Amino acid sequence: MDKQLAIKTSGQMFSFNRRVKTVIISVILLGIIIGVFIAGFFIGDDAMSVDFSRKGLKPSWEYPFGTDWLGRNMLLRTVKGLSISIMVGTIASAVSAVLATIIGVAAAIGNRWVDNVIVWLIDLMMGVPHLVLLILISFACGRGLTGLLTGIAVTHWTSLARLVRAEVLQIRSQQYITISRRLGKSLGWILLHHILPHVLPQFVVGLVLLFPHAILHESSLSFLGYGLPPEQPAIGIILAESMKYLTGGMWWLAFFPGITLVLIVILFDKLGENLKMLLDPYSAHE
Amino acid sequence: MCHSNLPLLEVDNLSVSFRMYDRAFGQRDLKVIQDLAITVNSGEILAVVGSSGSGKSLLAHAVLGLLPQNATVSGRMFYKGKPLDEQNQRKLRGSEIALIPQSVTYLDPLMQVGKQARGTDKSPERMRRQRKVFQRLNLTRQAEKLYPFQLSGGMARRVLFSTAIITDAELVIADEPTPGMHLDQALEALSILRELADIGKGIILITHDIDLALQFADKIAVFYAGTTVEESPVADFIKGPGALRHPYTKALWHALPQNDFIPIDGFQPYAGNLPDGCLFAPRCPLKTPECEAGNPHMRKLRGGKVRCVHAT
Amino acid sequence: MKGKRLINISKVIGKYLFRVMTLLLATSIVAFVLVSLSPIDPVQQYVMGAGAVSMEQRETISEYWGLNAPPTERYLNWLSAILRGDMGVSLLYRQPVARIISERFINTFALMMTSWILSGIIGFVLGCVMGICQGKWVDSIIKRICLVLCSVPTFWLGLVFLLIFSVWLGWFPIGFSSPIGIADTDVSIWQRLYHLVLPALTLSFISFANVALHTRQKLIDVLESDYVLFARARGNDTWTIMKRHGFRNILLPAITLQFASFAELFGGSVLAENVFSYPGLGSAVSAAGLNSDVPLLLGITLFSTLFVFLGNFIANIIYGVVDPRIGEERPHGQAIGD
Numbered sequence: 001m002d003k004q005l006a007i008k009t010s011g012q013m014f015s016f017n018r019r020v021k022t023v024i025i026s027v028i029l030l031g032i033i034i035g036v037f038i039a040g041f042f043i044g045d046d047a048m049s050v051d052f053s054r055k056g057l058k059p060s061w062e063y064p065f066g067t068d069w070l071g072r073n074m075l076l077r078t079v080k081g082l083s084i085s086i087m088v089g090t091i092a093s094a095v096s097a098v099l100a101t102i103i104g105v106a107a108a109i110g111n112r113w114v115d116n117v118i119v120w121l122i123d124l125m126m127g128v129p130h131l132v133l134l135i136l137i138s139f140a141c142g143r144g145l146t147g148l149l150t151g152i153a154v155t156h157w158t159s160l161a162r163l164v165r166a167e168v169l170q171i172r173s174q175q176y177i178t179i180s181r182r183l184g185k186s187l188g189w190i191l192l193h194h195i196l197p198h199v200l201p202q203f204v205v206g207l208v209l210l211f212p213h214a215i216l217h218e219s220s221l222s223f224l225g226y227g228l229p230p231e232q233p234a235i236g237i238i239l240a241e242s243m244k245y246l247t248g249g250m251w252w253l254a255f256f257p258g259i260t261l262v263l264i265v266i267l268f269d270k271l272g273e274n275l276k277m278l279l280d281p282y283s284a285h286e
Numbered sequence: 287m288c289h290s291n292l293p294l295l296e297v298d299n300l301s302v303s304f305r306m307y308d309r310a311f312g313q314r315d316l317k318v319i320q321d322l323a324i325t326v327n328s329g330e331i332l333a334v335v336g337s338s339g340s341g342k343s344l345l346a347h348a349v350l351g352l353l354p355q356n357a358t359v360s361g362r363m364f365y366k367g368k369p370l371d372e373q374n375q376r377k378l379r380g381s382e383i384a385l386i387p388q389s390v391t392y393l394d395p396l397m398q399v400g401k402q403a404r405g406t407d408k409s410p411e412r413m414r415r416q417r418k419v420f421q422r423l424n425l426t427r428q429a430e431k432l433y434p435f436q437l438s439g440g441m442a443r444r445v446l447f448s449t450a451i452i453t454d455a456e457l458v459i460a461d462e463p464t465p466g467m468h469l470d471q472a473l474e475a476l477s478i479l480r481e482l483a484d485i486g487k488g489i490i491l492i493t494h495d496i497d498l499a500l501q502f503a504d505k506i507a508v509f510y511a512g513t514t515v516e517e518s519p520v521a522d523f524i525k526g527p528g529a530l531r532h533p534y535t536k537a538l539w540h541a542l543p544q545n546d547f548i549p550i551d552g553f554q555p556y557a558g559n560l561p562d563g564c565l566f567a568p569r570c571p572l573k574t575p576e577c578e579a580g581n582p583h584m585r586k587l588r589g590g591k592v593r594c595v596h597a598t
Numbered sequence: 599m600k601g602k603r604l605i606n607i608s609k610v611i612g613k614y615l616f617r618v619m620t621l622l623l624a625t626s627i628v629a630f631v632l633v634s635l636s637p638i639d640p641v642q643q644y645v646m647g648a649g650a651v652s653m654e655q656r657e658t659i660s661e662y663w664g665l666n667a668p669p670t671e672r673y674l675n676w677l678s679a680i681l682r683g684d685m686g687v688s689l690l691y692r693q694p695v696a697r698i699i700s701e702r703f704i705n706t707f708a709l710m711m712t713s714w715i716l717s718g719i720i721g722f723v724l725g726c727v728m729g730i731c732q733g734k735w736v737d738s739i740i741k742r743i744c745l746v747l748c749s750v751p752t753f754w755l756g757l758v759f760l761l762i763f764s765v766w767l768g769w770f771p772i773g774f775s776s777p778i779g780i781a782d783t784d785v786s787i788w789q790r791l792y793h794l795v796l797p798a799l800t801l802s803f804i805s806f807a808n809v810a811l812h813t814r815q816k817l818i819d820v821l822e823s824d825y826v827l828f829a830r831a832r833g834n835d836t837w838t839i840m841k842r843h844g845f846r847n848i849l850l851p852a853i854t855l856q857f858a859s860f861a862e863l864f865g866g867s868v869l870a871e872n873v874f875s876y877p878g879l880g881s882a883v884s885a886a887g888l889n890s891d892v893p894l895l896l897g898i899t900l901f902s903t904l905f906v907f908l909g910n911f912i913a914n915i916i917y918g919v920v921d922p923r924i925g926e927e928r929p930h931g932q933a934i935g936d
Binding site: 120123124126127128129130131132135136137138139140141142212216219220223224225226236239242243246247249251254255258261262265266269 | 622625628636750751753754758760860865873887890898902903907
Binding site: 347350352376379380381384385387389391392393394395396397405406449453 | 823824825827828829830831832833834838842843846847850921
């Protein structure tokens, strides 16, 4: 009896530790991301300031990421660029996640007709190569930031919408929903009190896991010359500009901005996985 | 054949537990089999009966060393007197010990069943043997070319059955081989097992059909909640409750349709929620405070074995 | 039974073809609406941007587009022209769009197929290794690499390869699929291959991670299946199990996944072609968008969509022909297992 009790407590201690650890990691990850974002926000003209006396410097203590052919500080430009990426990614993922939730819920509680249209729409969007679709939408919006945001926001909802749809379908079939209906509650009331609270974890995790895709597509579009104007130091633009100088051996112009972008993407991915573990421990167990 | 005094397979004190992950990352061990003991001799069929969840299939997997990674096994297992450790299990699997698994999911969905029945042996001899076994089991030549999804339940069972008969195994563990077969097919399958036993092989017949077990087996082991509560000769079952030893076995006898057809009250406890003393105590008519003092040991009684302090 | 299966399979194919047609039609409408929505008016831009357009050309253009006509009529004009095989003339390259697509597609096709096969093989092999060694260090290292690769933007990987292999090691040229200054016909196959290597390598590095992770998961599912457990019960070792059951059950999903990945492959090739100045459809489509070359943009959009559907179509057919379970009915209903 004593033995069993001891095992139980240690089990709980263990789980408590794991949970706390996951929370701490999540907070640290979020902290880094917000830190980069705010830092970029406060870097104003410094990222743009041209100084030919220090042009083309290799990475050093003073300029960890080096300077470019105009003598601009690459560290500042990179942080600024990441900050822009995070901002674009946040807005686009948020819009996309809301869209996904609305569409997913609609597909699940609407009639067959709505469901079929949405499935067909998803098929349609999967048919066009994603990047080509982004180029088209960006073109439709007259390029620029609007085109970039619209494109990323309206093309990333499909997978999350599917998840939400499945989740809602499952909740809908449960008994208490039927009872609720019998009690004369309106569909809207049930939606607000029973369905949306259950979809919320999916929404949060889905939102965070959309980030990596959104950021990668943002930088790709910027790299191709769509999206932000060339004077903005978005990572894609920095890398596109660097191409002219790579032959001259200025490798740091491409290396650091790219690797930090990869790190940010991984941070978001890890954050999403951690949140998933906290909100839905079953799914996270391999 | 081998008629030494050593039993073909002896399992003693076997316990199996699984490491489970709990909701909140918790980790605990779930004991699904404890203190299990059976003995199989060459030339006899041991029927293992018990309701589902009593650990019958796990015993088969434990003997073959096929339990998943998160399982811990303790206790002793001997095959022909030699300890059945991992190395021995690997050597004996398929050659000396054969398994007849219990469902069509044990067949590769993308391979023709004839090829699966023959196994890795590609010799013409093996082919002849497979055709003979198929014929005996009333499986046509066309059936060889079918994929598992094209088989009826009964056909799938017969294919699974054939996989063990084709080998020269000394010990056959048949895990619920008959459900889904027609009665005459089931009888045919079991008489094949009987013939194998008669030429000196050992058979473990895992089943929940006590009737069939009574017709073909020599001994019956009764499982309850992951342990053996009784092992007795078939004759005792035929004689009736007076000859039986454990209250659960007696209750099983009374539950049979041809006897009183009275079901036992209550439910078999599940792993992780087991009582502290005798596992059957909560449902037992003979329960006394003594029963809660720990799970009783298996003891010899009137030519059988029983795990009950009150049995006489 | 065989005949029935054939009929069932052709029914599936027929249904799929019908769906592809409707989806293609819908794509053409959506694409047309999108370019029409653009504040950069496609037709005006086209006429103005072309600069020195002769009256004759101007007439051809306005005839093609149905200038000043309502949008529906313009769309129908365009659609009927496309169906007749006339995709219009590219403003950027001053050539018929159909010819540009057919010329550049050969380049893109070579690039995509090379990396497609490469990533398929690398991904499959790594996936098998991970699956067999599940939970061991080999598995966790390869898995980690794959997960990191999923976070790497294609174009940056291209830049890194360019830095390492072209700038530092000097093994490969910096751009263009054929050396500058040599007539196209004089370019040898080796020179072409030489220019193909880096973009193809970039593209395969981006996509093998997906195949590998997918194959790993499939193989783990297979190795944890009852039939593999039974194979082990019959004394088979891991390699025998892989040969008899592993490949049989994971190859098909892997190939299907590869065929279904044409969309990502095309997207990746847009970026890789831009990094390496490779003259394929990908660099053309981004140039078309940047320079408001509407006929080319629309043409490549439709073409790439067709290409993606073709990939999915092949995936479906392979499944239908190879997997015995498709297009067959059970002789005895559902009476299987318990």
